Amino acid sequence: MAFQPIVDIVSGQPFAYEALVRGADGASAAAVLGQVTEINRYAFDQQCRVAAIKGAAAAGILSSDARLSINFLPNAVYSPIACIQLTLKTAAQTNFPTDRLIFEFTESEKMGDPDHVASIIACYQKMGFGTAIDDFGAGYAGLNLLARFQTDLIKLDMALIRDLDASLPRRLIVDSVVKLCQALGIRVIAEGVETIDELNVLRAMGVQLFQGHLFARATLRQLPAFTLPTDPGDRLA
Secondary structure, three states: OEEEEEEOOOOOOOOOOOOEEEOOOOOOOOHOOOOOOOOOOHHHHHHHHHHHHHHHHHOHHHOOOOOOEEOOOOHHHHOOHHHHHHHHHHHHHHOHHHEEEEEEOOOOOOOOOOOHHHHHHHHHHOOOOOEEEEOOOOEEEOHHHHHHOOOOOOEHHHHHHOOOOHHHEEEEEEHHHHHHHHOOOEEEEEEEOOOOHHHHHHHHOOOOOOEEEEEEOOOOOOOOOOOOOOOOOOEEE
């Protein structure tokens, strides 16, 4: 696992670290996910949860107040209660407080049963986990999902964020989503932020949580230090 911080720019502290899957040789997430099939999906999802919790604990996350955000595959969860048992066992083994776990999901393919996903979200929330929709505004992660169920967080897709300051349509869309989430009591995370200008526009809209290369790159097996940028010309490619 690699870890990337989600930064609270008001407190200046890490709100969470997202666990990002990588190959044993450092291969990208896309290369790893490309090997996931219907046959191995459940085992892959389970082992990612274990690796994320153990890896974050080993990297020292428990010495902070930061949460751990774990991606999961909804189609790999046949029963929320049954499929969470290994996660709970791993958390107990590492003394990881379960109320500091966030589960975020996105699907590259349309989910077969949105009602089943809604039941997973409801179950996780009842158990005290945080929940998030990842890549909101891309693919199938959109308003139709938000109408069916409300997660604790949504993560704005980086395609909406890129050059936001120079695009009126993007600004209007993002501002509307932020206002909608505020009305629903959902916190917004802007991911893929690369420039001070993007940051400033989002901050003016009321966004407080940020993730992206402007703050820190994902780092294998470590919780990377992050910077709170101040240089208007700062951009990390």
